[in-house]
Amino acid sequence: MNATFNFVKDRAENLSNEVTQICSKLISFNTVNPPGRVRECVEYIEAYFKSLGVGTEVYARDPEKPNLVARIPGKRPSRILYLCHTDVVTEGSLESWTHDPFGGEVSEGKVWGRGATDMKGSCASAMVAAKILLDVDERERAYTEFWFTADEECGSSEGAKWLAETGRFRGDVCIVGDSFDSTPRKPAIDVGCKGSMGLKVKVKGRTAHGSTPFYGDNAVDKLLKLLECGRRISDFKLDVPPELESVIESSIRFALDDPDLTEEQKAAIMKQYHYPTVSLNLIRGGEKSNVVPDYAEASLDIRLTPGVDFKAVKKRLESLVSSSGVRDYTLEWHVMKGYYESPSSKAVEKLSRAVEEALGVKPTLKLMWGGTDGYYTHVVSGIPSPAFGAGVKGMAHAPDEYVTIENLVMTAKVYALLPLIYDG
Numbered sequence: 001m002n003a004t005f006n007f008v009k010d011r012a013e014n015l016s017n018e019v020t021q022i023c024s025k026l027i028s029f030n031t032v033n034p035p036g037r038v039r040e041c042v043e044y045i046e047a048y049f050k051s052l053g054v055g056t057e058v059y060a061r062d063p064e065k066p067n068l069v070a071r072i073p074g075k076r077p078s079r080i081l082y083l084c085h086t087d088v089v090t091e092g093s094l095e096s097w098t099h100d101p102f103g104g105e106v107s108e109g110k111v112w113g114r115g116a117t118d119m120k121g122s123c124a125s126a127m128v129a130a131k132i133l134l135d136v137d138e139r140e141r142a143y144t145e146f147w148f149t150a151d152e153e154c155g156s157s158e159g160a161k162w163l164a165e166t167g168r169f170r171g172d173v174c175i176v177g178d179s180f181d182s183t184p185r186k187p188a189i190d191v192g193c194k195g196s197m198g199l200k201v202k203v204k205g206r207t208a209h210g211s212t213p214f215y216g217d218n219a220v221d222k223l224l225k226l227l228e229c230g231r232r233i234s235d236f237k238l239d240v241p242p243e244l245e246s247v248i249e250s251s252i253r254f255a256l257d258d259p260d261l262t263e264e265q266k267a268a269i270m271k272q273y274h275y276p277t278v279s280l281n282l283i284r285g286g287e288k289s290n291v292v293p294d295y296a297e298a299s300l301d302i303r304l305t306p307g308v309d310f311k312a313v314k315k316r317l318e319s320l321v322s323s324s325g326v327r328d329y330t331l332e333w334h335v336m337k338g339y340y341e342s343p344s345s346k347a348v349e350k351l352s353r354a355v356e357e358a359l360g361v362k363p364t365l366k367l368m369w370g371g372t373d374g375y376y377t378h379v380v381s382g383i384p385s386p387a388f389g390a391g392v393k394g395m396a397h398a399p400d401e402y403v404t405i406e407n408l409v410m411t412a413k414v415y416a417l418l419p420l421i422y423d424g
Helices: 002-014 016-028 039-052 116-133 160-165 219-235 242-256 263-271 310-322 346-359 374-380 405-421
Strands: 055-059 067-072 076-085 110-112 142-149 173-176 188-193 195-204 277-285 295-304 329-336 364-368 402-404
Touching: 002 016, 002 116, 002 405, 016 039, 016 110, 016 116, 016 405, 039 055, 039 067, 039 116, 067 116, 076 116, 076 374, 076 405, 110 116, 110 405, 116 142, 116 402, 116 405, 142 160, 142 405, 160 374, 173 346, 173 374, 188 346, 188 374, 195 219, 195 310, 219 277, 219 295, 219 310, 219 329, 242 263, 242 364, 295 310, 310 329, 346 405, 402 405
Parallel strands: 076 142, 076 173, 188 364
Antiparallel strands: 055 067, 067 142, 110 402, 195 295, 195 329, 277 295
16 A cells, blocks of 8 residues: 555656646636636536546536536545535735736746635645546545535535535545645644624614714714624633644644734734634715714624534623613624534544645644635535645735645645545
8 A cells, every 4th residue: 555655646746737737727717706607617627527537427506606526436435525616706906916816827836816725726636636546446545526616705505505405415524625724844634614603783873964963873883882892702701612622722833833923913813712703894884974874884703613602602792782882773693603523533533644644744633714615514414524725824815826836736645645545
């Protein structure tokens, strides 16, 4: 088996140019969501697999948002899934870019463009890993499915959510490609991700002339009072699952190993898992500069460590808002709990071994701050879903987004090795 492992690693190195060019080509397809049209990108992926003689199947409710699965047969007693998404977020203002966001430029050992890190880099690595697996004896590899889904950046209703709810994901383990912090010298596995508690606050008031505000009821003023009280939820101590304490500790150490962090950022990272994070991301109010506003609203993005009591946080937040003394407001909630795999689980242990075999370095176990489609494979489909991918720290959704070529090769190695290691 060691000879096969070495073959896989050498093959991934030899395919460095191919994985780079695939990543570049994937970036050239504008799959910004919304509108999230990924058909041409998926057609390219499908053509690649067909050129290898690999069977594929497409599932779609919207023809512009297809989901593709490529299947590699194997005799080892397990079923492995890789989960990648093909849509990306908007490029934003072009003034913030020095590289064409859809040019797929290759320079400085990097592939540049929107989606390079999130997550067309991992898509390219998965495609090359499939090619490598075909050169391994079928008796040595597990049955493997490579999924390329749509709509991840806008709720996954046409992608992983729909696929999970209709029972199309089945396996012993699912490796989520949305993972952004690894390097070959400092790899990391996300054993889960945080959950989100979105809160929209709506406040009613009464209009009046701006010169006589005392005749009105200023909705913006009331909203600010509510927000001042509500944001104090960031001081609410969370009761995290004891088995996650070691992962939280390693997550914090991993994040603090950055010389560019400010003292304020370091302090925030230290609180990241034992307290909610709160971000005021949207606020609206008023119609005219000389009219007292009669309506205002704001959206808070609250993230919670998986396994904590969401109901307790919600109850505390409602109490804080109520303490403001403001009337005529409503609260709208959008809750999506996170998930985690036990750090001692088979899925985490086998993926850790694959990383160590590929790179010669034991990976750090950590929890992702954001959310992924792993929620649907884990919670809805019941499949253990740790994450490992090619993405670069701080590059997801950023201008001049890039992925390093060494990360593409690293991820292809890990993805090709796991089916040789995992057993039922």
